[in-house]
Each structure stands twice: as structure tokens, then as C-alpha cells.
Amino acid sequence: MSSAHFRYVLRLGDNALVLGQRLSEWCGHSPFLEEDIAMANTALDHIGRARMLLSHASAIEGKGRDEDALAYLRDEREFGNFLICELPNGDYAFTLVRQYLLDVYHQLLFEALRASADEELAAIAAKAVKEAAYHARRSGDWVLRFGDGTDESQARAQAALDALWSYTGELFTPDAVDDAMQAAGIAPDLAQLGARWRQIVEAHLVAATLNVPPDDWQADGGREGLHTEHMGRLLAEMQFVQRAYPGLDW
Amino acid sequence: MSTPVALDADAVRALLEDVRDPEIPILTIDDLGVLRDVAVDDDGSVTVVITPTYSGCPAMQTIADDIRAALAEAHCTQVRIETRLAPAWTTDWLSAAAREKLLEVGIAPPLEATSDKRVLGGHPRGVACPRCRSGDTELVSEFGSTACKALYRCRSCLEPFDYFKCL
Ligand SMILES: [Zn+2]
Numbered sequence: 001m002s003s004a005h006f007r008y009v010l011r012l013g014d015n016a017l018v019l020g021q022r023l024s025e026w027c028g029h030s031p032f033l034e035e036d037i038a039m040a041n042t043a044l045d046h047i048g049r050a051r052m053l054l055s056h057a058s059a060i061e062g063k064g065r066d067e068d069a070l071a072y073l074r075d076e077r078e079f080g081n082f083l084i085c086e087l088p089n090g091d092y093a094f095t096l097v098r099q100y101l102l103d104v105y106h107q108l109l110f111e112a113l114r115a116s117a118d119e120e121l122a123a124i125a126a127k128a129v130k131e132a133a134y135h136a137r138r139s140g141d142w143v144l145r146f147g148d149g150t151d152e153s154q155a156r157a158q159a160a161l162d163a164l165w166s167y168t169g170e171l172f173t174p175d176a177v178d179d180a181m182q183a184a185g186i187a188p189d190l191a192q193l194g195a196r197w198r199q200i201v202e203a204h205l206v207a208a209t210l211n212v213p214p215d216d217w218q219a220d221g222g223r224e225g226l227h228t229e230h231m232g233r234l235l236a237e238m239q240f241v242q243r244a245y246p247g248l249d250w
Numbered sequence: 251m252s253t254p255v256a257l258d259a260d261a262v263r264a265l266l267e268d269v270r271d272p273e274i275p276i277l278t279i280d281d282l283g284v285l286r287d288v289a290v291d292d293d294g295s296v297t298v299v300i301t302p303t304y305s306g307c308p309a310m311q312t313i314a315d316d317i318r319a320a321l322a323e324a325h326c327t328q329v330r331i332e333t334r335l336a337p338a339w340t341t342d343w344l345s346a347a348a349r350e351k352l353l354e355v356g357i358a359p360p361l362e363a364t365s366d367k368r369v370l371g372g373h374p375r376g377v378a379c380p381r382c383r384s385g386d387t388e389l390v391s392e393f394g395s396t397a398c399k400a401l402y403r404c405r406s407c408l409e410p411f412d413y414f415k416c417l
Binding site for chain 2 (some may be wrong): 034035037038041042043044045046047048051052084119120122123125126127128130131134139201
């Protein structure tokens with residue numbers, strides 16, 4: 001139970017950390033200044049969320065691995081983030097369609113986690129849910145602008161959605177850790193969450209004149225540490241300084 | 251070396267009156283609602299409880315350092331700084347004085363009654379221009395110069411301005 005608990009909170013932290021790392025890659029490269037600032041701020045929110053979750057995971061584990069050790073000194077196979085978080089940013093449509101799909105997921109997840117039997121997790125969720133709602137508003141606006149925009153922006157948004165759809169099944173397919181956490185009153189029912197997510201996302205995609213892709217093959221494995229080829233490179237960049245200069249502090 | 255002086259909670263609060271938000275230095279941490287609690291143990295050690303405004307607020311470390319520095323000046327060095335997440339910070343905790351100070355420096359304060367969840371779902375309406383007080387304003391970007399602000403533009407006086415986001 002306590003190892004499942006650690007793993008559950010760690011995975012939430014990994015999602016925030018890896019997505020935050022991806023978002024931070026836009027810093028200095030976004031299409032215009034306001035977006036650059038927005039992207040950097042959103043990245044910061046995710047990294048802040050990761051810090052709270054990884055600190056909490058560290059306390060549950062109780063082995064003296066702090067948030068930094070968990071972020072910078074674990075290997076790829078030990079990361080439990082969803083595959084969708086680690087996919088390269090692609091174009092702006094890809095980044096923001098992914099962000100929208102995950103923002104709505106996080107908004108619903110944190111709304112539910114406010115009632116978690118894990119009080120610290122409930123407190124983190126109460127904080128994160130407000131930011132997730134704010135993020136979802138912005139990414140949702142972009143999905144509308146891309147989808148209902150020019151032929152070019154529509155085509156790119158649709159291509160992004162088609163590529164990303166197969167990575168959303170993982171969010172709502174409970175594994176042994178999710179089941180144990182739901183039984184303990186720590187995590188919500190993923191089937192319910194998934195149904196609600198689908199309702200919101202599909203209505204928004206229709207409003208954005210985008211086609212909801214068919215439900216065929218779904219990628220899986222991120223939670224067990226089986227990552228895509230992109231994960232190693234992401235970690236190499238994120239962890240380089242601590243790996244090259246162990247214990248470096250400034 | 252001077253001997254540590256035993257302070258009571260009010261004295262500690264008084265010492266913290268000049269600890270400011272490094273990103274909006276006209277506001278103290280008390281104005282902001284970041285300072286949640288002050289306690290003094292029998293042995294004279296001080297616990298200061300703070301809460302982050304945003305999860306990713308980069309100012310928290312600086313604020314913690316500034317609290318230690320302010321207390322150290324009064325030879326108070328047995329200090330523990332605790333971060334408390336619950337209840338989550340909200341812009342409702344900004345004091346009336348803080349709202350006035352924001353207006354003075356050209357930042358539109360957050361709209362009141364943020365317990366109304368509809369504000370999160372749609373764009374806030376009625377953000378008044380801090381310069382000419384016109385209500386005819388538009389959102390330029392959800393994110394402004396710091397994590398806690400959005401960028402607006404006034405259609406009356408044509409000036410851009412920061413809006414302290416409702417959260
Ligand atoms: Zn004006």
C-alpha cells in the first residue's frame with residue numbers, strides 16, 4: 001500500500017515535471033512575446049506543481065531522496081509519467097492541443113483529488129486546480145483559434161489531434177496502482193473522470209470544427225517506465241548538470 | 251555576540267512588516283496574504299508560516315530568505331519557516347490596503363468575489379483601467395510580467411496595464 005502510494009504521487013509529479021520541461025523548451029522561441037511569457041509561466045506552474053508532488057512523494061518514501069534527487073538522479077525506467085507528456089513539442093498547434101487535452105485532464109483530476117484521503121495531496125490539488133483551470137482556458141482558446149482559423153491552422157491542429165489521440169487512453173486506464181489508490185480513497189474513479197473528460201473535450205473539438213479521431217490503437221507503458229525514444233534525450237538535457245557535477249548547488 | 255532576545259508573536263510580526271514581495275515590492279507579505287501565521291515557542295524559537303501564491307511562484311525562496319534576514323537583524327536566529335498549502339491562497343486574501351496600493355502603481359487589482367467559479371470559466375469582465383478608470387478594456391494576454399498578472403489594454407486611454415489575476 002505505501003509503495004503504491006509513493007508510486008502514485010511520484011507519477012503525478014513526473015507528469016508535471018516532464019510536461020513542464022517540454023513547455024520550458026519554448027522559452028525564447030514562441031511566435032510572439034506575449035506567448036513566450038505565457039509559455040514560460042505555464043512551464044513554471046508545472047515545475048512548481050512537480051516540486052510539491054515530488055516533495056510529498058519523498059516524504060511518503062521516507063528514504064531521504066528529496067525532490068531534487070527524484071527529479072535529477074533517477075533513470076528513465078524509474079519515471080512514471082504518461083507518454084503524452086514526453087512527446088517532442090512539434091509545432092505550436094501540437095504543443096497547445098496536447099496542453100489542452102492535459103489541462104482538462106488535470107483540472108478534473110485535481111478537482112477530484114481535493115477530496116483525497118491523503119490530506120497533503122488534497123492540499124496540493126486545491127492549489128493546482130485553480131491553475132489548471134486557468135491553463136485550460138488559455139489552451140482551449142488556442143484550440144478554437146487553430147481549429148476555426150485558416151486552412152493551414154486547421155490542418156495542423158487536426159494533424160496534432162490525430163497524432164495525440166492514441167496517447168490519451170493511458171490517462172484513463174487504471175492499473176494496479178490506480179486501483180489500490182482508489183480503494184484507499186486516495187485517488188478518484190478513472191472511468192468517471194474519463195467520461196467527463198470526453199464530454200468536455202469532444203464538445204470543445206466540435207466547436208473548434210475539429211474531428212474527434214477514432215478510438216483505435218492506444219499507446220501505453222509510461223507508468224511502468226516503458227518510455228518512447230524521446231524520453232532519454234529529454235532527461236539527458238534536464239539532468240545534465242547534476243549528472244556531470246554531482247551535488248552542485250548554487 | 252549579543253544574547254538572543256525573546257520576542258513575542260506580535261513583536262515578530264512587527265519585524266516582518268517590511269518584508270515585501272520581490273516581484274511587487276509595494277506589497278508586504280502580510281498585504282498579500284502570504285504570511286499566514288507566527289508562533290513563538292517557550293524556548294524562544296520562532297515559526298513563520300507562509301503560503302505560496304502560485305505553485306510555481308519563484309519568489310518564495312527570496313521571501314523565506316528575507317524573513318530570516320529581517321529576524322536576524324533583531325538577533326532572532328532560531329527561525330523555522332514552514333510552507334502551508336491548505337487552505338490554498340486566493341486573491342481574496344489581498345487586503346483592502348493592498349488593492350489601493352496596486353491601483354496607485356498602475357496594476358488593476360483582482361475583481362472581488364472570486365469564490366464565483368464562473369470567473370474561472372470565462373474571461374473576467376469589468377476590469378477597470380487603473381489610469382483612467384474606464385471599463386472599456388481588453389485582454390491582451392492571459393500572462394503578464396509575472397505569474398500572477400495578466401496583460402490588458404485600455405480602449406479609452408490606449409495604455410496597456412497589468413491586471414492582478416483572480417485566483
Ligand atoms: Zn485607460
